[in-house]
Amino acid sequence: xxxxxxxxxxxxxxxxxxxxxxxxxxxxxxxxxxxxxxxxxxxxxxxxxxxxxxxxxxxxxxxxxxxxxxxxxxxxxxxxxxxxxxxxxxxxxxxxxxxxxxxxxxxxxxxxxxxxxxxxxxxxxxxxxxxxxxxxxxxxxxxxxxxxxxxxxxxxxxxxxxxxxxxxxxxxxxxxxxxxxxxxxxxxxxxxxxxxxxxxxxxxxxxxxxxxxx
Amino acid sequence: xxxxxxxxxxxxxxxxxxxxxxxxxxxxxxxxxxxxxxxxxxxxxxxxxxxxxxxxxxxxxxxxxxxxxxxxxxxxxxxxxxxxxxxxxxxxxxxxxxxxxxxxxxxxxxxxxxxxxxxxxxxxxxxxxxxxxxxxxxxxxxxxxxxxxxxxxxxxxxxxxxxxxxxxxxxxxxxxxxxxxxxxxxxxxxxxxxxxxxxxxxxxxxxxxxxxxxxxxxxxxxxxxxxxxxxxxxxxxxxxxxxxxxxxxxxxxxxxxxxxxxxxxxxxxxxxxxxxxxxxxxxxxxxx
Numbered sequence: 001x002x003x004x005x006x007x008x009x010x011x012x013x014x015x016x017x018x019x020x021x022x023x024x025x026x027x028x029x030x031x032x033x034x035x036x037x038x039x040x041x042x043x044x045x046x047x048x049x050x051x052x053x054x055x056x057x058x059x060x061x062x063x064x065x066x067x068x069x070x071x072x073x074x075x076x077x078x079x080x081x082x083x084x085x086x087x088x089x090x091x092x093x094x095x096x097x098x099x100x101x102x103x104x105x106x107x108x109x110x111x112x113x114x115x116x117x118x119x120x121x122x123x124x125x126x127x128x129x130x131x132x133x134x135x136x137x138x139x140x141x142x143x144x145x146x147x148x149x150x151x152x153x154x155x156x157x158x159x160x161x162x163x164x165x166x167x168x169x170x171x172x173x174x175x176x177x178x179x180x181x182x183x184x185x186x187x188x189x190x191x192x193x194x195x196x197x198x199x200x201x202x203x204x205x206x207x208x209x210x211x212x213x214x
Numbered sequence: 215x216x217x218x219x220x221x222x223x224x225x226x227x228x229x230x231x232x233x234x235x236x237x238x239x240x241x242x243x244x245x246x247x248x249x250x251x252x253x254x255x256x257x258x259x260x261x262x263x264x265x266x267x268x269x270x271x272x273x274x275x276x277x278x279x280x281x282x283x284x285x286x287x288x289x290x291x292x293x294x295x296x297x298x299x300x301x302x303x304x305x306x307x308x309x310x311x312x313x314x315x316x317x318x319x320x321x322x323x324x325x326x327x328x329x330x331x332x333x334x335x336x337x338x339x340x341x342x343x344x345x346x347x348x349x350x351x352x353x354x355x356x357x358x359x360x361x362x363x364x365x366x367x368x369x370x371x372x373x374x375x376x377x378x379x380x381x382x383x384x385x386x387x388x389x390x391x392x393x394x395x396x397x398x399x400x401x402x403x404x405x406x407x408x409x410x411x412x413x414x415x416x417x418x419x420x421x422x423x424x425x426x427x428x429x430x431x432x433x434x435x436x437x438x439x440x441x442x443x444x445x446x447x448x449x450x451x452x453x454x455x456x457x458x459x460x461x462x463x464x465x466x467x468x469x470x471x472x473x474x475x476x477x478x479x480x481x482x483x484x485x486x487x488x489x490x491x492x493x494x495x496x497x498x499x500x501x502x
Contacts, residue, residue, distance in 0.1 A: 010274050011249040059272040060324060067249065067326060148273075167314065203321030203335065207310035210325045214303050 002135040002142035004127050005149065009059060012066050015116035018130045019058065019149065021049060022109050025140035029104040034137075041133070045080040049108035050157040051087070051100050051164065053202050055149030058112060060206050061086035066114065079114050089165055089208050099164055108155040110145075111138070153198065165208050167201065244284050247329040255280060263301065263434060268336065271323050277336035278323055284330065299327040301434065306332055308397055308436045315395040318388060318410075318429045337429050339411035342385060343404035343459070345423045349378060350460040377423045381409065382469040388428040389448065389470070390477025393484070398444040400435030403455040407431075442480075446487035447496055449474070453488075 007017045025031075034042040052058060065082035068074040076082045076093060088096030102109050113130050135142065145152050162168060244265060246252055255267035264283045271278035283298045285291070302325065312319040321335040356374075385407060392399060399406070410426035437444065449471070456467040471488075475481050 007273075009272065010254065010270060011251075056272050056276070063272060063324060071248070073328070148275075204310065204313050206324070207306070207313055207322035210322050211303070211306055211310055214307075214327065 001131050002138065003144045004131040004134070005145045005147065006127050007055070007059065007149065009063050009066070011063070012116075015066055015114055017059070017062055018113040018115065018127060019055075019145050019152070020111045020113075020130070020134050021143045021145045021152065021155075022111070022138050022140035023107070023143055023155070025107055025109050025138060027137075027139040028102050028106040028109065031109075031138065032102050032104060035102070042137075043078060043080060043113070044134075045083045045112040045114075046102035047084065047087075047100055047110040047112065048102055048106045049110045049152075049155035050160055052110055052152060053156050053158075053161055053198060053205060054153045055145075056202060057087075057205060058083075058110070058149075058152065060209055062112065062114060064209070079117065080112070083112060083114070086209060086212065089212055091213055107140075109138070109140070110152065158198070158201070161201065161205065165205050167204060244282075246280075247282055247326070247331045250280060250282075250331070261432075261434070269333075271333045276323075277338075279320065279334045279336050281332045281334060282330060295328075298330045302327045302330060302332055305433045305436065308433045308438065309334070311438070312392065312395065312397060312430075312433075315391075317391050317395060317397075318427050319433070320429065320431060337408050337410055337431065339409045339424065339426055339429070341405050342381070342407040342409060342428070343455075345378070345381065345409060346404060346456075346459045346463055346466075349374075349423070350462065353460070353462055374422055377425065378466065379469055380425075381423050381428075382466050383473040384428045386470040386473025386475075387477050388430060389452070390474045390481055392430060393440075393445045393448070393481070394478035396438055396440045398437050398439050398448050399430060399433065400437055400448070401432060402430075402448045402452045404452070404459065405455075442484050442487040443491075443498060445484040446491045449484065449488050450491045450496055453492075 002020050002022070004018050004020045007019060009015065009017065031042070031046055035044075035046065047058075061083045064086045065074065065079050069079045069082060074082045075091075076085050081093075081097075084101050085093050085096045087100040090096070111134055115126075115130075143151070246255060246267075250267075250269065255269045258266045258268050258279065260266065264281050267280040267282070269278055269280045270276055271280075283302060285294050285298070289297070306322050306325050309319050309322050313321055320337050322332070323335060324333040325331065388407070389399075389402065408429040408431055409424045410429050411424050412426075439445075452470070453467055456463045456470075471485060475485050
């Protein structure tokens with residue numbers, strides 16, 4: 001059994017979002033191969049945990065994926081693949097999987113399952129069945145993402161995220177101010193500098209994800 | 215025929231009625247774009263193009279502002295879609311650019327340009343306009359205090375005044391930063407300048423102007439430009455907004471300009487251009 005946390009987007013109450021995190025995963029290559037084969041039992045979004053800043057960093061693409069899927073405007077086959085695709089700032093599906101999806105050498109992963117899409121002859125996904133299935137197929141240590149997903153960013157590599165969303169200095173490169181977003185390092189108002197950086201980065205990242213494909 | 219014998223009386227001409235189905239002032243009667251529901255959206259304000267609601271997004275604990283541009287029935291649907299999309303995206307792009315460069319604006323949390331909606335970070339606090347109005351309102355008593363009251367009262371007054379001047383310097387710096395990164399606001403008024411205050415802004419009892427950061431809002435008319443002309447017009451519009459508050463706000467705006475002038479390279483030439491704009495007004499006369 002793996003620890004699974006259930007989240008609800010207020011605007012999509014009938015599509016629960018199950019999130020589970022793992023450390024020291026041994027069989028990432030196997031999990032990825034199942035995704036590539038399109039095994040219907042592996043209908044998850046497996047993310048590389050080093051690329052995820054926070055809960056909102058998952059919930060926004062999940063929201064967009066649901067919004068596009070329910071209105072028939074999605075660019076990919078499933079809501080899970082759409083989630084991974086929405087994370088990436090560019091319009092290249094393969095690249096978004098390479099960057100944000102699980103890789104053969106991924107050690108820390110985040111598994112996301114969006115419920116509410118019942119197929120015929122299939123039971124509605126429940127927290128317990130997700131937990132059991134993930135516990136069986138993922139060889140790794142299940143960790144708790146936290147009730148409010150507050151521990152989701154623990155394995156995040158900020159530098160990597162900064163690079164993927166091109167948060168270095170001013171847009172267009174060659175900016176004279178070598179200012180990095182979310183790298184002020186100051187502690188203000190009792191809020192740790194790191195936490196503040198992360199918040200600031202998140203606010204830009206959500207904007208970039210929003211503007212994808214525009 | 216009976217009708218010929220008794221002709222129907224001709225109805226008197228009725229005054230024009232507003233279009234049915236969309237009663238005046240009823241902006242909550244607009245249908246919200248999916249998946250937003252009216253129960254969770256509290257109307258905040260309305261402009262010519264957009265309806266603004268307070269709501270939450272992604273989690274129930276994340277307060278947010280929904281800016282919805284409903285379709286305009288008098289426009290051709292294709293044109294309407296294109297205009298809505300172009301304007302919404304222009305606004306969102308400018309906001310993300312500002313946020314990237316560290317200019318204090320509401321973050322973009324989500325959008326759908328086909329659906330015409332944009333979700334922004336909720337900024338708690340009041341507007342600079344509110345602060346100025348409160349100050350102007352107390353001006354008579356302040357001047358009385360200044361003449362006859364005790365020293366301790368006098369000190370309190372200077373403290374308030376100092377906080378107000380510091381606020382003006384913050385406005386100058388904020389506008390300077392915005393212009394420095396190549397963005398002009400397009401509708402820079404004191405109502406579009408907020409003072410961030412995480413605790414819900416109340417009629418503050420101390421009379422001290424709030425000390426939070428300045429947040430620029432409403433980028434619906436913003437453009438990405440580095441022309442002195444556009445920057446000067448921004449300042450001119452802001453100047454008019456100050457002047458409209460009270461003549462006593464004039465020296466306060468001078469402080470805004472002074473800080474602006476030192477805030478980035480090129481600000482001085484904007485101030486020179488402002489002199490020209492003052493003489494002719496906001497619209498540059500077009501020849502030919």
